[in-house]
Structures are given as structure tokens and as C-alpha cells.
Amino acid sequence: xxxxxxxxxxSHGPMIVRSWEKLAPAEKESLTSxxxxxxxxxxxxxxxxxxxxxxxxxxxxxxxxxxAICVGVGEVHEGPPEPWxxxxxxxxxxxxxxxxxxxxRTAIEHDFEPSVSYRLALDHGFCIPLWKTGVDPLPPIVPxxxxxxxxxxxxxxxxxxxxxxxxxxxxxxxxxxxxAILATGGLSHSIGEPTMxxxxxxFDRDCIRHFERGDPRALIDFLxxxxxxxxxGASEIRNWVAAHGAARxxxxxxxxxxxxxxxxVGCGFASWNINQRQG
Amino acid sequence: xxxYWLSKLFFDLQSPPLAEEYRAGRKRxxxxxxLKPEVRAAVESDDVAHLSTLVNPYLLRFYFLMAGMPEExxxxxxxxxxxxxxxxxxxxxxxxxxxxxLSGPGPENT
Numbered sequence: 411x412x413x414x415x416x417x418x419x420x421s422h423g424p425m426i427v428r429s430w431e432k433l434a435p436a437e438k439e440s441l442t443s444x445x446x447x448x449x450x451x452x453x454x455x456x457x458x459x460x461x462x463x464x465x466x467x468x469x470x471x472x473x474x475x476x477x478a479i480c481v482g483v484g485e486v487h488e489g490p491p492e493p494w495x496x497x498x499x500x501x502x503x504x505x506x507x508x509x510x511x512x513x514x515r516t517a518i519e520h521d522f523e524p525s526v527s528y529r530l531a532l533d534h535g536f537c538i539p540l541w542k543t544g545v546d547p548l549p550p551i552v553p554x555x556x557x558x559x560x561x562x563x564x565x566x567x568x569x570x571x572x573x574x575x576x577x578x579x580x581x582x583x584x585x586x587x588x589x590a591i592l593a594t595g596g597l598s599h600s601i602g603e604p605t606m607x608x609x610x611x612x613f614d615r616d617c618i619r620h621f622e623r624g625d626p627r628a629l630i631d632f633l634x635x636x637x638x639x640x641x642x643g644a645s646e647i648r649n650w651v652a653a654h655g656a657a658r659x660x661x662x663x664x665x666x667x668x669x670x671x672x673x674x675v676g677c678g679f680a681s682w683n684i685n686q687r688q689g
Numbered sequence: 690x691x692x693y694w695l696s697k698l699f700f701d702l703q704s705p706p707l708a709e710e711y712r713a714g715r716k717r718x719x720x721x722x723x724l725k726p727e728v729r730a731a732v733e734s735d736d737v738a739h740l741s742t743l744v745n746p747y748l749l750r751f752y753f754l755m756a757g758m759p760e761e762x763x764x765x766x767x768x769x770x771x772x773x774x775x776x777x778x779x780x781x782x783x784x785x786x787x788x789x790x791l792s793g794p795g796p797e798n799t
Contacts, residue, residue: 468748472700473691493705560745602746604771606764642746 412509412583416455416590417657417682419650420448420539422464423599425673427538428494433672441542444666444679449543451665451681457590459506460549461513461576463649464535464594465558470527477525478564479572481517482553483510488531498537506550509583513552516579522572530555535646539594549590556652558595558645566633569648570626573655580656593653595646597667597676603642609669613640614676617647621654621662621680629654643675650680657682692743695732698722699748708755737766 425433426441433441452460469491471477482505489501510526517524530553540548554576557563564572573591580589597617598610613636620629633651637644654662661683669676698719702708711718719729731739735758741749753763 468700468703468745468751473693473696473745491703559747602741602748602750602767604768606750606767 412580412585412587412589414577414580414591414656414684415457415588416452417593417653417661417684418448418452418590419593419596419653419678419680420445420543421596421675421677421679422535422538422594423670423673423675423677424492424494424534424538425675426542426677427497427534429672433670437668437670437672440666440668440670441673441677444668444677445539445542446544447665448539448679448681449545452543452545452590452592455590456588457549458587459509459552459589460540460545461509461552461554461580461589461591462532462536462540462594463554463556463591463652464532465646465649466530466555467533467535467559469531469533470555471557473560476557476560477555478557478562479522480525480527480530480555481510481514482528482530482532482551482555483507483514483526484528484530486529487551487553488529490533490537491531492534495534495537498541500537500548503532503540503548504550506552508585509580509587509589510552512583513554513576513579516582517572517575520571520575520578522568522575527555535594539592554652556646556648558648559642563645564648566630566637566648566651569651570630570655570659573652574658575655576652577656577658591653591656593649595649596644597647597678598640599643599675600641601643601674605641607671607674608641609671609674609676610640610644611669611676613644614667614669614678618664618667618678618680621650622664624660624662626654626659629659650678653682657684661685690743691745692725692728694722694724695728695740696744696748698724698732699744699752702752702755711755712757737763738770741767741770
């Protein structure tokens with residue numbers, strides 16, 4: 411049986427790469443140390459496969475066909491198409507079709523209807539955290555795309571339930587694998603809308619406290635009420651909620667949070683202690 | 690409600706060769722898309738406020754970045770689309786809350 415070896419979350423704002431040279435020294439230090447610590451924890455988990463939950467930033471999908479959730483089941487995924495990510499060291503990334511197909515089957519059995527893709531391009535949402543955490547060599551990736559960009563979004567509750575299902579799929583996979591989950595995106599930010607550039611630090615810190623307290627119902631209620639006012643980019647916290655579901659709502663540990671104006675994002679990094687006993 | 694062909698134009702312009710062609714001369718690219726006259730006029734006049742009502746905000750932001758609009762200009766224009774502040778609100782803090790605290794990056798630090 412496969413084993414869940416770790417659950418993690420990281421912000422992925424494109425300006426972390428695109429505007430790196432313009433960032434203040436303190437901003438660079440914050441991001442560098444957060445990614446470094448996250449990478450250390452991910453390497454220590456020794457994952458054979460990494461499930462990465464991220465939105466698609468208008469790379470694979472458009473408004474003519476926009477899945478709520480898509481699982482990348484291909485043997486290979488394409489590297490990031492963004493011209494400013496040319497330095498990312500992988501033009502293609504290995505997939506893990508057997509685990510991906512098992513996740514899809516398990517999802518169907520649990521009344522989810524994900525779409526599938528045999529050839530996804532993994533944009534900055536996937537690749538910035540993979541790159542900056544320094545996990546090398548990269549294990550095979552099972553990408554899971556959540557629609558966090560264009561309404562209608564999957565509900566926060568469904569995202570939590572998806573995470574719970576995902577952990578179950580890992581546990582029931584008939585192979586000897588160590589599997590880690592990385593959720594990317596968030597926390598608050600606002601892109602291309604009147605509040606662009608606003609970081610809602612109060613929201614972010616309240617949100618982090620809810621993850622720390624671990625009560626899924628309270629977290630979901632909080633997000634249902636407050637997420638719509640935290641900027642359109644905050645919608646990506648749905649991916650963190652899925653990670654929280656995979657960790658059974660327990661063991662959240664904040665690695666670092668800083669509002670970073672230079673990248674327009676309340677940048678958060680976390681891991682879940684999945685060995686924490688149920689209370 | 691999204692405008693399909695405007696969204697398609699912005700989506701397609703993520704292709705670097707098409708973006709290059711567009712920057713060299715918009716008309717030839719725009720002629721390939723059946724944009725409504727008022728939408729095409731908004732594109733040709735860089736009308737951020739009007740276009741913001743028709744496309745996903747991420748595509749809007751991408752488009753103006755691709756088209757070469759300075760970041761501070763885009764921020765100023767998109768922020769100007771915020772709903773007018775209700776002067777009947779009881780205090781300045783609430784008025785600020787109504788438009789959101791724009792304490793993030795201003796043009797000076799982007």
C-alpha cells in the first residue's frame with residue numbers, strides 16, 4: 411500500500427520570479443528562507459510521487475471548456491509555457507499514470523467527476539514552488555488542477571472533501587509508494603481587479619489561525635464568508651483546503667507568512683504533521 | 690458575463706509570436722476576431738475600465754502587461770474602476786473598507 415509521506419502548501423506568485431531583482435532584500439530573504447525550509451521538509455519525506463494541486467492560469471483551459479477539477483494522467487507533462495520561466499530547469503516533467511488513474515477511479519467511487527488530461531502544461535503555479543524548494547531530482551508529478559480563476563468555483567467544502575478522498579486514494583493504492591501532496595497558491599491577493607495590489611493581512615492571519623485550530627467546519631464557514639472579500643487570488647486557498655482535507659484537518663504548521671507587496675501576495679508556506687494523533 | 694471573442698483574443702495573445710505580431714500592428718490581428726464594434730473600440734483605446742467588465746481579471750492583467758502598458762498606469766486605471774465611495778458611511782475607516790485598503794504596492798514600489 412502507498413503511504414502519505416507529507417502534505418505541504420506554498421504560495422506561487424509569478425513576480426517571485428519575474429520581478430525577483432526588484433524585490434526588497436527583506437522580501438527576498440523571506441521567500442528564500444520559506445522555500446528553503448519547505449524544500450528541506452519535502453526532501454526529508456522522500457516522496458516517490460508528488461501530487462501537486464494548483465490552478466491553471468489560462469494555459470490548458472479556456473472558457474470554452476473549463477473543468478472544476480482535472481487530474482493529469484499522462485506519462486509526461488510539459489514544462490511551463492511562460493516566457494519568463496525559461497530558466498526553469500525542466501522542459502518536461504514525468505507523470506505517474508498508475509497513481510493518477512487510481513485517484514480518478516477513487517474519485518468516481520466517491521461521487522466526484524473530475525476531468526482528465528493526458529497532456530498538461532504545468533504553469534508557474536506548479537513550477538515556481540517545485541523550482542524554488544530545490545527538490546532535485548523531482549519525483550514524478552500527478553498534477554491536480556482546481557479551477558480557482560474563473561467562476562463558478564468548486565465549493566470550499568468540496569475541496570476539503572476532495573482532499574479527504576485524495577488521502578484515501580493514496581492509502582488504497584496497491585503499490586509501495588511514498589506520496590506527498592503540495593498545494594500551491596494564495597493567500598490573499600488581487601489581480602486585474604480594482605483592489606489589485608491589496609494584501610489582506612488580517613484575513614490571512616485569521617485564515618492561518620483556522621488552519622492551526624484544525625476544525626474543518628469552522629474553516630469552511632470562515633472561508634465561505636470571507637474568501638470573496640480577500641481578492642480574486644485568494645480563491646487559491648481552496649488548494650490549501652484540499653491539503654487540509656488530505657491531512658484529515660489536523661497538524662497544520664505555519665512555516666512562514668509575510669505580506670510581500672513586491673509580489674502582490676500574502677505569501678504563506680506550511681506543512682501538516684500528518685502523524686499527529688487524532689484528538 | 691464574459692465576452693467570448695475578446696477573451697479568446699487575450700487568451701491567444703499568450704502565444705509569443707502572436708503577441709509580437711500584435712505589438713507590431715494591432716489591426717491585422719484584430720481583423721481576425723469578430724469583436725463587436727464597441728469592444729474593438731475599447732481595445733483600440735486601451736479602455737481598461739470597459740474591458741474589465743468583459744474578461745477574466747487575470748486575462749485583463751496579462752493583456753495590458755503584454756501590450757506594454759506601464760504597470761503604474763494599469764494600476765491607476767484598474768483602481769479607478771472601484772465603486773464610488775459612499776460618503777454617508779460613518780467614518781473614514783469604513784469608507785476605506787468600502788474600497789479596500791490599497792496599502793499594497795503602489796506605483797512607487799512595483
